[in-house]
Amino acid sequence: MRPSTKNEKHEFALFFPAMPQKPESLVVTDPVFIHRIAHILRLNVNDSIILFDRTINGIAQIVTIQKKLIELSFNSIKKNLSLVPNITIGLPLLKRDSFEQALYAATELGANEIQLLITEKSQRIFTQKEMIRAQNIVHAAAEQSKNFAFPILHEPISLPIFCQRVESDCVPIFFDPHGEPIAKVVNNFSMKDSKAYTLLVGPEGDLSSQEKELLRDHTYRFVQLTPTILRSYQALTIGLGIFRSFL
Numbered sequence: 010m011r012p013s014t015k016n017e018k019h020e021f022a023l024f025f026p027a028m029p030q031k032p033e034s035l036v037v038t039d040p041v042f043i044h045r046i047a048h049i050l051r052l053n054v055n056d057s058i059i060l061f062d063r064t065i066n067g068i069a070q071i072v073t074i075q076k077k078l079i080e081l082s083f084n085s086i087k088k089n090l091s092l093v094p095n096i097t098i099g100l101p102l103l104k105r106d107s108f109e110q111a112l113y114a115a116t117e118l119g120a121n122e123i124q125l126l127i128t129e130k131s132q133r134i135f136t137q138k139e140m141i142r143a144q145n146i147v148h149a150a151a152e153q154s155k156n157f158a159f160p161i162l163h164e165p166i167s168l169p170i171f172c173q174r175v176e177s178d179c180v181p182i183f184f185d186p187h188g189e190p191i192a193k194v195v196n197n198f199s200m201k202d203s204k205a206y207t208l209l210v211g212p213e214g215d216l217s218s219q220e221k222e223l224l225r226d227h228t229y230r231f232v233q234l235t236p237t238i239l240r241s242y243q244a245l246t247i248g249l250g251i252f253r254s255f256l
Contacts, residue, residue, distance in 0.1 A: 021050050022059040022155050024148040028067065032083040035069065043079055046071070057084075061157040064089060089158040094256055097122040097179075098160070098249065099171055099209035102131050103241050107213070109146055111242035116150035116159050118249045123147075125165040126209075129217045135165050168220055172227040179205040181229045182252075184244045185221075188231030191248070195255045206252060210244045 023045065029035055037043065046052050057070050060081075067086035071079065098120045100111055115123050125135065125143075144162055151159035175181050180203045182194070209229070216224075224231075234247050 020057065020059060021052070022061060022066075022152045022157075024062065024152055025060040026062050028060060028062045028065050029083065029086070030065070032067065032086050034072070035081045035083065037079045037081070038077060040077075043074075043077070046079055047074055059155070061089065061151075063157070063159060063161075066157045091121060091158040092119045092156075092253065094203060095121045095205040096249065096252060097124060097205070097207045098245065099124050099126050099168075099207060100245065101126045101128050101210070101212035101241065102133060102135055102165060103212060107240060107242045109143075111210075111245050112143055112146045112162075113150040114242065114246040115249060116147050116156055117154040118246065119156060119253045120160040120249060121158075122161045122163065124163045124171055126171055127165050127167050128212050129168075129220060130212050130214050140164065168216075169223060172223055175207050175227060176205065178203070179207050181207040181209070181224075181227065182232050182248070183209045183211075183221075183224050183229045184234055184239075184248045185211070185231040186233055186235075186238055188233040191232050191234055191251060194230060194232050195251065206256075208245070208248055208252060210241045210248070212241060 023042075025042070046058070050058075052058060052071055052074075054071050054074055057068055058081075060067055060069050065086050065088055067083045069081040069083050072082050073080040096119070098115050100108075100115065100123055102108065102125060103111060112123065140162075147159055147162055151157065209224070221231075232248070234244055234251075239247065
């Protein structure tokens with residue numbers, strides 16, 4: 010184990026949508042970015058920071074900090090590597106706190122895509138303002154976890170449409186307390202050999218019996234995570250964590 014030193018600084022990462030394509034200097038005048046660098050992270054001249062968008066990331070050194078601009082110099086820029094196999098999360102429109110925890114966990118644990126879902130028990134309209142907030146949560150989770158190839162977040166669609174879009178070479182999984190034990194599923198050789206997975210959790214109060222029949226018609230495997238009943242965001246966290254770690 011490498012010994013720690015008192016002078017060693019944490020390497021921060023910030024989502025930056027206007028990343029340059031080649032190593033070069035960069036002058037930023039965005040007041041929100043400047044505030045984060047100077048007053049929240051409290052970085053100084055010569056400190057380094059990772060900047061990234063969904064495609065590339067780079068290590069930048071702070072050259073100048075002024076009230077209305079920050080100048081940075083990139084040491085290198087490289088492409089982000091998406092985790093494999095590809096994992097898509099089907100996430101119903103949960104209550105706000107649970108929904109945001111699920112978004113954060115899905116990003117931290119390496120989902121490639123998050124498809125928001127409207128189910129029979131959905132009780133709220135998802136506005137464009139909420140979509141922007143959801144994107145910001147994904148960015149914050151990517152910064153914390155350094156998952157630079159963070160998941161693509163898709164606008165809500167109905168569960169039947171979602172089922173129709175599952176590709177033939179994708180393994181669809183629904184986390185259900187009455188399904189087959191997850192140890193049996195992940196130890197199946199054909200499961201480990203697949204290139205893509207769809208992991209679906211139910212909403213508060215679960216899916217309806219008709220919706221579960223729909224999943225069976227589309228060859229979803231029903232998988233039990235624990236012998237107890239989990240909340241939706243807990244099922245997502247445990248299920249995605251197991252699949253991502255094991256595969």
